[in-house]
Amino acid sequence: MWQSVFDKMVRRLISEGSLEVIFPDGVRHTYGPGGGLSASVHLHSPEVVKALCLRPELALGEGYMDGAITIAGDDIDSLVRMILRNGYANRTPLWARTVDAARFRLGRILQRNDPERSRSNVAHHYDISNDLYRLFLDRDMQYSCAYFTDPEMSLEAAQVAKKAHIAAKLRIEPGMRVLDIGCGWGGMAITLARDWGARVVGVTLSQNQLALARERVAEAGLEDRIDLRLLDYRLLDEPFDRIVSVGMLEHVGLPQFDTYFAKVADLLTPDGVALIHTIGRTGVPMAQSEWINRYIFPGGYVPSLSELAPSIERSGLWNCDLEVLRLHYALTLRHWLARFDENLDTVRKMYDDRFIRMWRYYLTVCYLAFEEQAQAVFQFQLSHKRDAVPLTRDYLYPTPQAQARQAAE
Template identity: 75%
Template sequence: MWQTVFETMMSRLVRTGSLRVTYPDGSTSRFGDGSGGLEAAVKIRDEATLRAICLRPDLALGEGYMDGRIEIEFDDIDSLVRLVLRNWRDDAFPLWVRAVNRTRFKLGNFIQKNDPRRSRANVAHHYDLSNELYQLFLDQDLQYSCAYFADPTMSLEAAQAAKKAHIAAKLRIEPGMRALDIGCGWGGMAITLARDWGAKVVGVTLSENQLALAQQRVAAAGLQDRIDLRLQDYRLLDEPFDRIVSVGMLEHVGLPHYDTYFSKVSELLDPDGVALIHTIGRTGPPMAQSEWINRYIFPGGYVPSLSELAPAVERSGLWNADIEVLRLHYALTLRHWLARFDSHMDAVKKLYDARFIRMWRYYLTVCYLAFEEQKQAVFQFQLAHKRDAVPITRDYLYSGTAVSADRRAAE
């Protein structure tokens, strides 16, 4: 029965390219017309996995690969997932699959109800993995967010430095200003703003591992008098700031809390202040988050569409001084991360088992494919209370100190 259901589903889905499937009994089927140069082959090892794919394909494919119950020929995750995404149409899937996805989307306010306690647990699930793991594949400054590739051939270190310089230029930050970093990670942005731009920075995070290493880095840089890092929920802050920056944190806020988030930014931001919010976002209509990503990588996470963010910004009373959409920058970043992860495989194997390694490689691959094949990008919102808090054109970003900073970063 389930093989018949699977074959009907794949026949509807895979129109271009070629997919070869080997079933638990050793028989095979081919799907697609062979066009487009995309080919992939998988072996499904048991009937339970075949059934799971028919019922919840996104979750079952990731779990099956992690557990070794789905074998991808040549371990080529890219070709398989790219083939699926390029052919993706909701109507190719059975009614029950579409019903589950619709239900998960409608339950978004419940799934993403990230109160302070749940937020702490969600952060710990991902960010309190060993710091050693992240040091193996991130740049030297441990920037775990989209880099800025002014030139696609830039090194990861240069692109991450360029990202920080680009953000600092948008903040119009000056020596002595008080800056808040919401979701400060391992402290790289805070250190950069304090060391290179003379700011006094408060950084908040919910990750104990990140905080401990970030505080060590601040001490090593001799910046304890300029940087105050705290294990604190941003919702509990009640002090004013000249500048606010948040990079890669809004994805963890959740649908029910956008009003709270942007209202808090408005409340904390000085009347003459500027905020820069950097987040993954969708350029298409809202949709349910990947069930596999939510379960294994980012519980409580959600990639918002612009249409879901704009109303909360409007209700906050803030001016949306600028929105920049970074296309493909995160795909390039993730490709660098995966290449570094693979190049340090011997060290990774000393930290984690084979299942974790398959999970992490699958995560990095499907994420860069989301930016290459789906309507996913990065938004940078520049927010202010006053319409003239920043220049009325972007020329200032590409002249003077901003250009000098970008050039230094690329060297």
Template identity: 60%
Template sequence: MWDKLLDRFLTGMMVDDRLSITYPDGTTRDYGPDSGAQGHLDIADTATLKALIVNPDLGLGEGYMEGRITPKNCTLDDVLTIIIRNRFKGHLPPWLLLANRARFHARRFIQHNAPRTSRQNVAHHYDISDDLYRLFLDADMQYSCAYFRDDAMTLEEAQIAKKAHIASKLRLEPGMRVLDIGCGWGGMALTLARDYGCEVTGITLSENQLATAQRRAEAAGLADRVHFNLQDYRHTSGTFDRIVSVGMLEHVGVPNFGTYFNRVAELLDPDGVALIHTIGRSAPPMAHSSWINKYIFPGGYVPSLSELAPAMEKSGLWQTDIEVWRLHYAKTIRHWRDRFDAHISEISSMYDARFVRMFRYYLTVCILAFEHQMQGVYHFQLAHKRDAVPLTRDYLYDGAATAAAAPHVRAREDA
């Protein structure tokens, strides 16, 4: 029964490429034209066939994690690329269309993300171990999209360029009070304090990241200018000259977009500037990945611009600039995966084979989402006043970030 249902599913879905499946009974069937890309999957048992029919996204990810679905004479990239390219071109069976629609409408419940739930969700991913992340991130532990001004950049160089580009948009001056919402391991906050002379407050919901960020501030001699707190953005008080939030909006959830942007407006000084860096879709909203929600980012969601725009509009803030980064995150994660693979022996000594396959699947599926789906990174520059920043983008490309940082760097060197 389940093999027949999967056969029907794949016959309708495959349009441009060739996907071969070896079923549990040993038979192999081909789907799609004998042209384009080719991939082959071995499926070990009937339970996996059933999982693929009930929820293909979850069934495929879990099957790969557990070694019950394996690519044959091809790579995981090859197979996932074929599936991603064809799933929106072919005809999906009615039961999958209904299930996708139900998951889409359930996202408001799934992403309720009350403060306590948000803490639990963050701990699921970020509190596992710094040792793992140090093996594949850059030295500053930037766990967000880098900015590749050219393809020859190293990961470290591109992450430095990302921070400099954001700093340019913030129009920083020494002594400014900056709030970093979702500060991670503290790299952005430390950079803004060290290179731009700012007083920075970083907030996070990860106890692990908080401890690391505080140690880094002490080690850098910046504990008097950078303060990290275990705090929800909904519970933060005061006003700030600048607000920066990198890779945090993806954890807010659809029901809370209004609250999020209202809080940015309330916390931002009347003359202030905010920069929100987030993954987003340049296409209509869709149900988020069941596998990603279960294993990687519970409560997470990649919003479409159409879902964010109403919340920004109602906040009363000016959208002084909106920039879209295309393919930068794919490049970033390819660097991460290369480093992950280079340390695979060490990682395998830290975690079991199922975890290693899970994490590699996560990195791979994210790369391909940015390469083959309508997914990129948005920069929303927001302000209360329309003239809080220059009226053209020229200031971003005139070396302003370097000039702003230089006096503070020289002062430290002279000392």
């Protein structure tokens, strides 16, 4: 029965490219007109065929991770890209769309992310092993979208460019108090303190990140300028001249957006500037990937602009600038996956094959979300005053003439 249901479902889905499916009984079917993308998958059990019919997005990730689905050549990219290009979201069975719709409607419950749940969610992903992250991140361990002023630049250079771009938007001056919400392994805090003379308070809920970040701060000799705390941002109650948050808003959850932006407004001084860097959707709101939520980022949610704007408006803050970074995260994720693959021998000494398949699937489907779906990175520049920053973006990209004038002044 389920093989017949699956056959009808895939025939309806694949209208572009070619997909070969090898069923558990050895029967092979080819779907699609051919041309363009092609992929071949082997389904090893009737149970995985049933699961793909009932919860296709979740079952594909689980099946691959568990070895119940084998992709020819381990080519996750071609398979998932083909599914996305064939309009998966609109061509899945009604019951699968109904489940996604229910999950979306229940978002305010599933993502309530109170302090206790937030700590648990963070530990699930970030407290697994600092050594794993060292294998595929840049030297500064920036686990967020880099900024590629040239697509051919190295990951190291692109992460340096990201921090410089953010610092320029923050308009930091020596001695300013800066809050880093979700400070990770301390790279941004160290950069702002060392290179811009800031006094930084960083907060995180990850014990692993905090321990390593404090080591790095001590090694840099910046303990008098950087104060890192294991603390929920909602518990802060002190003024800051600048606030930066990179890659943290995705963990806040839909019910907490009002709280998040209200807290930024409350902590920011009257002349202050905040820079919020987050993954976001350029399309209509939709349910988060069930597989991603279950195995990678529990409680996470990628918001559409229409979901963030009302909370920013209610905070009373001016949105002085909004920049949309397109494809920068796809390039970043491709670098991470390449580095992960280059270090597979080391990873295998730390984790089993199931974990490796899970991690490779995660990195691949994430870069495909930026290349094939309505996903990008937003940078919000917020302040209490409309004139807290220059009126144009010229200050971000100074010409040699402007630099000479500034030097003369």
